Amino acid sequence: MDEKSPSVRFDRKAQLTEALERLEAPLVRYAAKILKDEERGRDVVQETFLRLWRVTGEAQPGPSAITSWLFTVCRNLAFDVLRKEHRMVVVSSGDVEATFAAPAPVESQEDGLSSVLVALKMLPPQHQEVVRLKFQQGFSYRDIARVTGLSESNVGFILHQSIKKLRTAVAAAGGEA
Amino acid sequence: MKTQERIPEDQLTRYVMGELPEAEQKALEAVMAKDPALAREVETLRGFCGLLWTELKKEPMPRLKPEQLASLRQDLEQGASSSPPRKSRKIWLAGIPLLAAAAAAFFLVKPQILSKSPGAHGDAEEVRFVASAPELPKDEKASAGKREAESVVGKEVVQEKKKLALAEVRRDQPTAASSPLKSGGPGKSMAGAVAQNRAPAGATGAAPYGALADSRSRRLIPKPEMKKSDHYAAEFDDAEANGADLGMNTEAYDAIVDNPFRATAQDPLSTFSVDVDTASYANVRRFLEGGQTPPKDAVRIEELLNYFRYDYKAPTDRPFGVEVEVGEAPWKPEHRLVRIGIKGKEGAFEARKDSNLVFLVDVSGSMNGPLRLPLVKQSLRMLVDKLDANDRIALVVYAGTSGLVLPSTSAREKATILDAIERLEAGGSTNGGEGIQLAYKTARQSFVKGGINRVVLASDGDFNVGISNQGDLVRLITKEAKDGIFLSVLGFGIGNLKDSTMEKLADKGNGNYAYIDSLAEAKKVLVEEAGGTLVTIAKDVKLQLEFNPEAVQAFRLIGYENRVLAHEDFNDDAKDAGDIGSGHTVTALYEVVPKGVAFTPRGVDAMKYQKPAAATGAHDGELVTVKLRYKEPEGSKSSLIEYAVKDKGRKLADATADYKFAASVAGFGMLLRDSEYKGAATWDQVMRLATEGAKDTPAALGPEQRAYREGFLELIKKARKAAPSP
Numbered sequence: 001m002d003e004k005s006p007s008v009r010f011d012r013k014a015q016l017t018e019a020l021e022r023l024e025a026p027l028v029r030y031a032a033k034i035l036k037d038e039e040r041g042r043d044v045v046q047e048t049f050l051r052l053w054r055v056t057g058e059a060q061p062g063p064s065a066i067t068s069w070l071f072t073v074c075r076n077l078a079f080d081v082l083r084k085e086h087r088m089v090v091v092s093s094g095d096v097e098a099t100f101a102a103p104a105p106v107e108s109q110e111d112g113l114s115s116v117l118v119a120l121k122m123l124p125p126q127h128q129e130v131v132r133l134k135f136q137q138g139f140s141y142r143d144i145a146r147v148t149g150l151s152e153s154n155v156g157f158i159l160h161q162s163i164k165k166l167r168t169a170v171a172a173a174g175g176e177a
Numbered sequence: 178m179k180t181q182e183r184i185p186e187d188q189l190t191r192y193v194m195g196e197l198p199e200a201e202q203k204a205l206e207a208v209m210a211k212d213p214a215l216a217r218e219v220e221t222l223r224g225f226c227g228l229l230w231t232e233l234k235k236e237p238m239p240r241l242k243p244e245q246l247a248s249l250r251q252d253l254e255q256g257a258s259s260s261p262p263r264k265s266r267k268i269w270l271a272g273i274p275l276l277a278a279a280a281a282a283f284f285l286v287k288p289q290i291l292s293k294s295p296g297a298h299g300d301a302e303e304v305r306f307v308a309s310a311p312e313l314p315k316d317e318k319a320s321a322g323k324r325e326a327e328s329v330v331g332k333e334v335v336q337e338k339k340k341l342a343l344a345e346v347r348r349d350q351p352t353a354a355s356s357p358l359k360s361g362g363p364g365k366s367m368a369g370a371v372a373q374n375r376a377p378a379g380a381t382g383a384a385p386y387g388a389l390a391d392s393r394s395r396r397l398i399p400k401p402e403m404k405k406s407d408h409y410a411a412e413f414d415d416a417e418a419n420g421a422d423l424g425m426n427t428e429a430y431d432a433i434v435d436n437p438f439r440a441t442a443q444d445p446l447s448t449f450s451v452d453v454d455t456a457s458y459a460n461v462r463r464f465l466e467g468g469q470t471p472p473k474d475a476v477r478i479e480e481l482l483n484y485f486r487y488d489y490k491a492p493t494d495r496p497f498g499v500e501v502e503v504g505e506a507p508w509k510p511e512h513r514l515v516r517i518g519i520k521g522k523e524g525a526f527e528a529r530k531d532s533n534l535v536f537l538v539d540v541s542g543s544m545n546g547p548l549r550l551p552l553v554k555q556s557l558r559m560l561v562d563k564l565d566a567n568d569r570i571a572l573v574v575y576a577g578t579s580g581l582v583l584p585s586t587s588a589r590e591k592a593t594i595l596d597a598i599e600r601l602e603a604g605g606s607t608n609g610g611e612g613i614q615l616a617y618k619t620a621r622q623s624f625v626k627g628g629i630n631r632v633v634l635a636s637d638g639d640f641n642v643g644i645s646n647q648g649d650l651v652r653l654i655t656k657e658a659k660d661g662i663f664l665s666v667l668g669f670g671i672g673n674l675k676d677s678t679m680e681k682l683a684d685k686g687n688g689n690y691a692y693i694d695s696l697a698e699a700k701k702v703l704v705e706e707a708g709g710t711l712v713t714i715a716k717d718v719k720l721q722l723e724f725n726p727e728a729v730q731a732f733r734l735i736g737y738e739n740r741v742l743a744h745e746d747f748n749d750d751a752k753d754a755g756d757i758g759s760g761h762t763v764t765a766l767y768e769v770v771p772k773g774v775a776f777t778p779r780g781v782d783a784m785k786y787q788k789p790a791a792a793t794g795a796h797d798g799e800l801v802t803v804k805l806r807y808k809e810p811e812g813s814k815s816s817l818i819e820y821a822v823k824d825k826g827r828k829l830a831d832a833t834a835d836y837k838f839a840a841s842v843a844g845f846g847m848l849l850r851d852s853e854y855k856g857a858a859t860w861d862q863v864m865r866l867a868t869e870g871a872k873d874t875p876a877a878l879g880p881e882q883r884a885y886r887e888g889f890l891e892l893i894k895k896a897r898k899a900a901p902s903p
Contacts, residue, residue, distance in 0.1 A: 011593070014584040016253055022580070024246065029238045038239045046245045053253050062600050063582040064540065064574060116232035134194070135226075135233040138576070141196050156196065160187035167225055 012060075019066045020049055026137060027074050033132065034078040034125075044081060048074040068139070071147045119169035127162045134159055184208065184215065193223050199545070430474035431680075433738045435852050438731040438770065441724045447732065448747050450740040450754035451519065451718040451763045454680060455702075456668055456692035458484035461849065463694045465895040471849060478736030478846035482764045485842065485889075486882045487835040488875035489520035489762055496715040497521045497757060499805060501822045502836050503769075505829040507866060508844055508856035511774045513824060515732075515767040516836055517722075517803060521714050521757040529712050529759075532568045532629035533585065537616040539636035541576040544603040548694065549670040553635045556667065556699035557598050563707055564588035571619045572597050575612025585623035613653065620662045627811070629711055630662045634682070637670035651685050655753070658687040661811070663713060663756075667702070668692040680739075687716055687756045705881060708759035715807040716756040717815065720765065721747040723802045728824070731770040732801075733854065735843050747806060750815050757807070766843050768854070769800070771824075800824040838870025838886060845893060849900060860897040867893060 024045060031048075032041030051073050052066070061069035120128055126148075133139045133147060141159075145152040184205065191197050192205055209216040241249070439447070457480035464471035492498035498520050506512040536557060544550045561570065565588055572583035572594070583597035616632045624630055654664055664686025666679045683690035691702040719742060724732050734741070746752040757763065770776045801822050806815040829837070844863045847855040871886035 011584050011586065013253060015581060017250070018581045018584075020246070020249060020253075025238045025240045028240060029236065032239060041239070042241050042245060045241060046249060049249050050252065053249075063580060063597065064600060064602055067580065114232050114235065116228060117236065120233070131229070132233060132236075135229045136236070140576075141191075141194070156187060156191055159194070160190040163190055163222075163225065163229070164186075166229065170225075170228075 015063055015066065016052060019052070019070065023067060023070055024049070027070060029136070030071065030132065031074050031078045034075065034129070035081060040081060041078070044077045045074060047077055051077075067137075068143045068146050071133070071137070071139075071143075075147055115170045115173035116166065119166050119173070122169065123162055123165060127158050130155060130158045131162045131166075189219055189222055193219060193226055195541070430472055431739065433474050433477065433850070435850070435854055436734045436736075436738055436741065438733045438768075438776075438854075440731045441726040441729045445724045445726055445729075446721060446744045447724070447734055447767070448719065448721045448742045448744045449734060449737045449765070450742055451720065451757060451765075452479050452684075452737060452740050452755050453483055453757060453761045453763055454480050454683065454690045455484040456680065456690045457481060459692040459694050459698050460668075462892055463692075465892055465899055468895070468899055470896070470900045473850045476846050476849045477738075478843055478850070479740070479765065480736075481842050481846050482736065482766070482839055483762070485764075485838065485885060486762050486878050487518055487764060487839065488877050489518040491520055491523045491760075493522070495522070495818070496807060496809070497718075499803060499818060499820055501803060501820065502827075502833060503800060503822065503824045504827045504832040504836055504840075506768050506856070507829055507840050507862055508847070508858035509768070510829070511771075512856075513769040513771055513800075514836075514840060515769055515801060515822070516839055517720070517765045517767070518835075519718075519757070519763040519805070521759055521761040523708075523760045529567075529708065530628040531625045532564070532631070532711065533620060533623050533625040534564075534568065534629070534711070535571045535573060535585070535616045535620045535632045537573045537575065537612055537632055537634045537636075538601055539576070539612070539634075540574045540601055540603045544637060544670065549637060550601060550603045552693060552696065552699065553667070553669055554598050554601060555696055556635070556693060556703055558595060559699060560703040560707065561588065561591060561594050561598070563704060569623055569625075570594050571616075571623070572601075573612055573616045573619055574601060575615070576603075581615060581619060585619060613650065617653070617657050617662060620657075621660075624661070629713075631665060631688070631711060632657075632662060632686075633665045633667065633711075635667045635669060636679070637668065651681065654682055654686040658685065658753075664688040665711070666690040669694075684755070685753075687713065687753075689756075689758065701881075701885075706758075706760070712759040713756045713810045714759050716810055716812075717750070717752070717754040718757050718763075718805065718807040719747050719752075719754045719815075721804045721806075722767065723804070724769070725796055725799050725801060727796070728772055728798070728800050729769050730772055730774065730776050733768045735766040735768060735854075736846070737765060747804070750808070750813065764839055766839060767801075796821070798823045834870045834873035834875065836870075837866045838874075841866035841870055842889070845889075845896065849896060860893060860900075864890070864893050864897075 027045045027048060028038065028041050030041075031044045032038045035041050035044065048070055052061075052070060055061075120131060123131065130144055130148065130150075133144045137143075139147070141152045141155045144150070144155045148155070150158070188197065188201070188205065192202060197205065209219060240246075454477075457475060457477040460475055461471045461481065464475070489500045490498050500518040500520070502516045502518075504514055504516070506514040538550075538553055538557075540550065544553070564570065568588040569585045570583070570588055571581070571585040574580055574582050582601070583594060586593055588594065613632070613634070616634075620630055620632055658664065664683060665688040666683040666686075668679045668690065669692075680690050691698075693699050693702060721744065722732075740755065742752065742754065746754075799821050803820045803822060805818045807818075808815045832840075841863050844855070844858040844866070846852075848858055848860065848863065867886070867890055871883065871890060874883040874886050
């Protein structure tokens with residue numbers, strides 16, 4: 001890696017800058033949802049990018065993998081924070097049923113939220129996360145599996161279940177969006 | 178018909194998400210084609226997922242604080258990449274003083290922070306940030322009013338289309354797609370489920386990243402090194418093995434209605450824009466080689482004609498020359514056929530101006546499959562090989578999100594570029610709009626003044642997520658073309674080709690559209706004709722013909738249906754039209770009904786007041802005047818060229834080889850389209866003319882062109898087999 005020419009390093013820098021501009025906001029949104037706090041979401045995201053700046057050699061994600069790399073690292077850091085605060089019981093990832101068995105605390109249903117977003121908040125946090133990765137980031141099942149450590153078939157299962165529940169809930173809410 | 182096995186619900190979800198392997202996808206589509214209830218359910222599900230997209234984008238997207246961003250940028254500037262190697266997890270906090278302090282403080286004073294945290298969504302603040310966020314949803318309400326650029330007009334597409342937008346209809350009613358078609362529907366070879374050929378996409382994805390991404394490195398999909406012949410064999414064998422009537426695919430074509438005969442007495446003018454696209458030929462060939470007739474609307478006769486070169490003289494003083502030949506219409510001997518040939522000035526590709534190319538590559542899930550991304554990569558490699566130090570190349574990919582894979586790089590650094598191409602992999606959904614924006618941005622950043630600035634889009638054209646608002650897209654492309662960044666479109670893939678979108682985009686972007694179905698085709702478009710594909714020598718090229726009512730009763734333009742212009746647009750320099758690249762030839766055919774031949778114009782009564790002008794004899798023997806307008810690539814004022822054409826009464830037997838060949842291609846197209854104007858055309862006649870045209874291929878065109886013509890003979894044989902008589 002040390003024999004990389006200056007121009008390659010320069011290109012790398014352009015890529016990283018581009019990734020920062022493109023992904024900082026989506027990442028803050030993602031981290032803030034996990035942490036339920038924007039401020040700490042920002043800190044985690046800043047740390048995530050610093051990790052990206054510092055990662056060297058073989059560990060560097062290739063250009064097409066930067067996005068899922070950032071989400072993965074961001075997620076890990078966010079869960080580190082939760083773990084340190086003892087706010088989360090750690091379960092082995094990949095075990096859908098065990099993780100977040102309890103439904104999410106129902107937040108006050110702010111006025112103006114569409115029935116979809118209201119219904120989304122009723123889903124278990126992990127399911128919300130998967131739904132968000134799919135519909136906010138456009139990740140493939142494979143990307144989501146990489147980021148969350150779930151298996152692809154688990155991702156498929158969660159998405160299917162979630163969409164089903166959301167449809168029912170939205171229909172019950174009168175079908176408007 | 179098999180009884181329908183129960184489709185597992187989650188398979189439908191997978192299908193809608195574009196996550197089903199191609200084979201299962203085709204199988205499901207086959208079932209859906211026979212089960213309207215299931216098809217409806219899928220549409221509902223698709224609709225709901227669309228709603229999720231729209232609604233979830235509304236969640237606030239807070240950004241980093243300006244000081245956080247600044248500190249990150251500074252850190253990057255100061256060469257973070259040369260900083261010490263990875264630190265172990267335990268000490269990372271210590272290794273990053275500034276943030277470590279912040280983080281430590283935040284762990285220590287947790288209670289305070291917590292107290293202000295839950296649900297503290299400062300709404301006003303969030304909205305402010307959303308307004309400048311780069312990843313904004315491009316569609317609908319989510320961003321409306323937040324960025325002025327987003328003055329979205331939902332159904333623009335419909336207005337943009339001159340013709341009936343069959344594409345949309347098909348999407349909505351999958352089963353309808355097969356009905357108007359002969360011989361088993363369009364889907365037979367589309368069903369070419371290529372499961373065993375697909376790039377082993379899943380093979381690399383298993384291990385999640387560690388917290389420090391330690392074992393992380395580039396994930397490469399092993400490059401499927403396949404030969405063209407293998408692709409064909411595999412895809413089409415599979416198609417046959419896959420059963421007769423998977424009568425459904427999701428390809429989309431705009432409807433084409435043949436230009437009718439126009440009575441000269443009513444309107445002696447005919448105006449159209451040139452078109453150098455060739456995609457339809459390769460696409461038609463793909464169908465025929467799979468043993469099917471192509472959908473009628475996939476057959477654009479002008480693109481069949483322009484796939485071939487004809488021996489028109491290359492001008493030296495002007496951007497292009499015009500040649501006209503008049504002869505007998507083979508399918509209706511009492512009619513005349515006027516062949517207009519335009520030839521762009523030949524500039525050696527090596528002598529081209531400096532170029533700034535941005536490849537925009539679709540890497541969404543739909544690009545999996547041997548004739549898609551791997552072929553894109555091979556095509557790009559071939560093009561890169563032709564380029565040199567005067568060229569710059571950037572690579573942008575798009576899927577669910579888009580990214581700059583390679584910033585603009587001098588083509589001298591071939592290894593860097595080839596490496597970046599090599600690393601492309603497919604996966605995720607498609608958001609073509611965002612990718613295009615990033616591509617244009619990249620092109621602007623390394624704009625070469627007075628040079629070639631071009632975005633080259635490689636896709637199956639399925640803009641299925643996010644900014645699918647074609648109106649916005651078209652506006653963007655039109656604007657960029659005005660600013661000097663042109664767009665070329667390379668279509669790939671089968672079964673899901675959005676032909677109508679692709680052609681429209683290239684059209685608006687002052688570019689051309691080629692369909693690439695094989696390595697050989699890639700070579701033709703990107704190597705042999707690189708000049709024409711990349712170097713524009715004249716833009717907004719329009720033709721207007723005025724037929725002489727003393728000699729002509731009626732006339733009909735064959736093909737160019739979606740290029741017809743209003744007569745007044747001819748002199749209007751603000752009206753956009755087609756472009757001609759270096760060495761391009763454009764051929765147009767008019768079928769003419771001479772005076773004295775029995776002819777009843779359809780649906781129009783004889784004129785009551787109009788009297789034919791007294792025969793002055795001033796233009797004796799003149800059949801038609803051909804007028805042509807064009808602009809220099811960077812010009813805004815057009816120049817005019819004019820020719821008067823006489824008919825010397827030449828018989829078919831005396832026609833040139835080029836004439837015979839072009840007439841044969843037109844007959845071939847009309848037969849495939851089952852056109853009402855095909856007259857007495859038969860496959861035999863088409864074959865005879867093509868054989869003569871190929872045998873006497875002008876030597877000046879070179880051996881490749883002869884080979885292409887000979888390839889056409891093979892295609893006629895296949896068409897004769899696939900299509901019903903005559």
